[in-house]
Each structure stands twice: as structure tokens, then as C-alpha cells.
Amino acid sequence: MLPALPFRLTLNRFRGRAGRPVLDPAGFAEAKAAITAWPGYAPTPLHDLPGLAAGLGVAALRWKDEGGRFGLGSFKALGGAYAVARHLRQTLAAEGVDATDADLAAGHFADRTRSVTVACATDGNHGRAVAWGAQRFHCRAVVFVHATVSAGRAEAIARFGAEVRRAGATYDDAVRLCAETAAREGWTVISDTSWPGYEEIPRAVMQGYRLMAAEAFAQWRGDPPTHVFIQAGVGGAAAAVAAQAAATFGERGPRVIVVEPMAFDGIARSLAAGRAVPSPPGPDTLMAGLACAEPSPLALEELLLRAEAALGVPEEAVAPAMRLLARGVRGDPPVVAGESAVAGLIGLALARANRGAAMALGLGPGSRVLLFGTEGATDPDLYARLVACPEAVA
Numbered sequence: 001m002l003p004a005l006p007f008r009l010t011l012n013r014f015r016g017r018a019g020r021p022v023l024d025p026a027g028f029a030e031a032k033a034a035i036t037a038w039p040g041y042a043p044t045p046l047h048d049l050p051g052l053a054a055g056l057g058v059a060a061l062r063w064k065d066e067g068g069r070f071g072l073g074s075f076k077a078l079g080g081a082y083a084v085a086r087h088l089r090q091t092l093a094a095e096g097v098d099a100t101d102a103d104l105a106a107g108h109f110a111d112r113t114r115s116v117t118v119a120c121a122t123d124g125n126h127g128r129a130v131a132w133g134a135q136r137f138h139c140r141a142v143v144f145v146h147a148t149v150s151a152g153r154a155e156a157i158a159r160f161g162a163e164v165r166r167a168g169a170t171y172d173d174a175v176r177l178c179a180e181t182a183a184r185e186g187w188t189v190i191s192d193t194s195w196p197g198y199e200e201i202p203r204a205v206m207q208g209y210r211l212m213a214a215e216a217f218a219q220w221r222g223d224p225p226t227h228v229f230i231q232a233g234v235g236g237a238a239a240a241v242a243a244q245a246a247a248t249f250g251e252r253g254p255r256v257i258v259v260e261p262m263a264f265d266g267i268a269r270s271l272a273a274g275r276a277v278p279s280p281p282g283p284d285t286l287m288a289g290l291a292c293a294e295p296s297p298l299a300l301e302e303l304l305l306r307a308e309a310a311l312g313v314p315e316e317a318v319a320p321a322m323r324l325l326a327r328g329v330r331g332d333p334p335v336v337a338g339e340s341a342v343a344g345l346i347g348l349a350l351a352r353a354n355r356g357a358a359m360a361l362g363l364g365p366g367s368r369v370l371l372f373g374t375e376g377a378t379d380p381d382l383y384a385r386l387v388a389c390p391e392a393v394a
């Protein structure tokens with residue numbers, strides 16, 4: 001199905017012995033109640049891909065397709081926009097005003113919320129989510145993008161009314177510059193990654209992401225999934241999926257395998273060390289949403305406790321995986337998946353085809369696998385070039 005390319009498997013020998021739960025049930029209940037009440041909310045589809053499953057040698061393969069989430073192209077609205085609304089509600093509560101997200105969206109308190117500025121760093125999708133949330137709930141947003149974020153992604157953020165600032169050479173630089181500027185200006189950082197002393201907002205972001213996994217598990221029919229492959233940048237999405245799998249299935253839940261670009265394998269390094277370790281500077285990745293060297297320490301707690309393993313996957317597999325999905329295998333419906341969405345599929349395909357990795361992960365003909373298509377064509381030009389002619393972008 002995909003060329004036999006090198007990959008890196010790191011088993012988590014700390015699973016069940018280190019880390020801690022950081023995503024409490026009450027926080028998820030709050031996020032779910034808020035987001036499901038937003039106008040336009042609908043669960044994204046879970047596609048059954050039996051042709052691809054047969055081609056890869058597993059019993060079932062299902063694809064949670066986030067391309068249509070709130071018209072933003074990725075799952076990220078569930079986190080960034082939710083955290084914006086929550087922050088505005090809390091700001092008003094501190095002034096003695098009890099507001100709902102519906103009140104905020106209707107602009108009932110816009111005279112107060114317009115003086116609030118939220119800020120974030122992004123490689124594209126999180127910034128779009130925060131900008132959308134700020135527009136929808138009536139506050140100001142400033143979004144920091146590093147040098148290699150494409151003009152198309154930056155423009156998509158600006159279209160939601162945010163001020164976009166170029167800052168730093170990497171995502172991790174932009175995170176620091178955003179935090180420094182926000183501290184100076186009195187803005188609130190809505191970050192998808194945490195750092196010492198800054199946890200409440202990234203925790204809320206992850207609680208929002210859990211809705212994606214909760215929907216997928218509710219949509220799943222038949223025997224439950226045995227494996228989940230979920231791609232990671234800072235690890236927030238993976239931590240949310242792992243927490244929701246544990247909340248839904250308990251001890252007998254699916255094995256959760258975190259997939260990263262080989263060049264940005266901070267989660268693998270951290271699972272090996274039992275503590276947050278960044279990936280060293282190296283080449284960039286096509287998987288823009290996953291180009292994060294430093295894991296979120298908060299997400300890592302959940303992943304140390306629950307993740308089965310981390311897989312580092314090669315760049316060369318990205319375009320072939322996107323094309324495989326775009327064409328549909330043996331009658332499967334075609335699926336539009338962006339560069340960062342296919343990492344999980346690549347990890348599954350490479351691990352399944354490798355005897356040692358398949359054995360280590362318990363992957364075989366009876367496996368039922370859930371993949372998260374975390375974005376659609378969020379950079380349409382790049383998508384078109386990669387799917388039609390990957391060499392053009394090599």
C-alpha cells in the first residue's frame with residue numbers, strides 16, 4: 001500500500017507506571033456541553049474503509065474525518081475556540097456577569113469583551129481556531145506565525161479578523177515570542193501547549209479535543225477498536241484521545257500509538273526518558289501541524305501514563321498516503337486528508353508491514369483500527385500539488 005520506508009518505534013515502558021491523569025471528567029463535561037450547544041455543531045463523520053483495511057491486513061479501519069469541523073478544516077476549533085469562549089466567560093464572571101457562549105456569540109457583552117485580546121502561536125490550524133473563536137465571541141486576536149508557515153495559512157487566519165504577526169524561525173520560537181509579548185501587553189495567551197505555571201488554558205484546549213474522540217467512540221459499531229493511531233505535534237490531541245479512550249473503555253481500551261514526523265520526535269524522546277525532552281534542531285517537515293520540537297509537559301503526563309508507543313514516520317510517505325486516501329482503495333469512499341492528517345495512517349501501514357513492529361504492537365489480521373483525519377485540505381494549493389504531483393514539492 002505504501003513504500004517500505006524506514007520508521008522508528010519507541011515503546012513506552014513507563015505506561016501505567018509514570019505520568020498522571022490531567023484531564024478530569026468534569027472538565028470534559030463542561031467542554032462537551034458548551035461546544036455541542038454552539039450553532040453549526042454536528043459530529044464529523046466516521047468513514048469505514050474496508051478496502052484499505054484489507055490492503056493493510058487488518059480487520060477494520062475507520063477514519064474520523066475532521067475536514068468539515070465548523071468549516072475550519074481541522075479538529076482544532078474544538079480546543080482553541082472553546083478556550084477563547086471559556087476565558088471570556090471567566091473574565092465576565094470576575095466582573096459579576098454570568099454569560100453563556102450564546103450570550104457572547106450574540107454580542108450581548110461585546111462592549112466588555114472587545115477590550116480583551118487573546119494571543120497564540122500557531123503553525124496554522126490552532127491560530128485559525130483561536131481567530132475564529134475571537135471573531136465569533138467578540139474579542140481581539142493576535143496570532144504569531146513562524147517564518148515557514150505558508151502565506152495561504154496566514155491569510156486564512158487573517159480572514160477571521162485576527163492580526164497575524166510573523167515571529168521566529170520555528171513554532172517553538174513563536175510560542176516564546178507570543179508569551180513574552182502577551183505578558184508585556186496584558187493579553188491572554190490561548191496556547192495548545194503548556195509550560196510550568198501555565199496549564200489551565202492548555203488543559204481546557206485538550207478537554208475540547210476530547211469531543212472528537214468521544215464522537216468517534218460513540219459512532220463506532222461492532223467490536224471496539226483494538227488500536228488508535230493519532231498524530232502529535234505538542235501531544236495535546238494524542239493526550240485527549242488517550243484520556244477519552246480510557247474514560248470510555250477502561251483498562252480494556254485500545255492501544256494508543258502516537259505518531260510524529262521523524263524530524264520532530266519529541267514525544268518519542270520523552271516517552272523513552274520518562275520526562276519532557278525536545279527533539280534537536282533538524283530538517284523541517286511537510287507535516288506542518290506536527291512541526292513542534294517541544295512536547296507539552298501537561299499532555300506528556302497523560303501520554304506517559306497511557307500511550308503504548310510512539311512512531312516516527314518519514315516525509316516520503318506523506319504524499320503517497322494522501323493519494324491513497326484521495327483515490328479510495330477498492331471501492332472505499334475518497335477521503336480528503338491534509339499533510340498532517342496522514343501521519344497515523346503512515347504509522348499503521350509501516351508498522352503493520354514490519355514483523356517486529358507488528359508483533360510489538362499486537363497488530364495483526366484481527367486488529368480494528370481507528371485513525372483520526374485531523375485535517376482536510378487546510379492549505380488547498382499544497383494539497384493539490386501533493387496529491388496530483390508530489391515531486392513538485394519534494
Ligand SMILES: Cc1ncc(COP(=O)(O)O)c(C=O)c1O
Binds near residue numbers: 232375
Ligand atoms: C492537523 C493536525 N493534526 C494534529 C495536530 C497535533 O496536535 P497537537 O499539537 O495537540 O499534538 C495538529 C496540530 O496543530 C494539527 O494541525
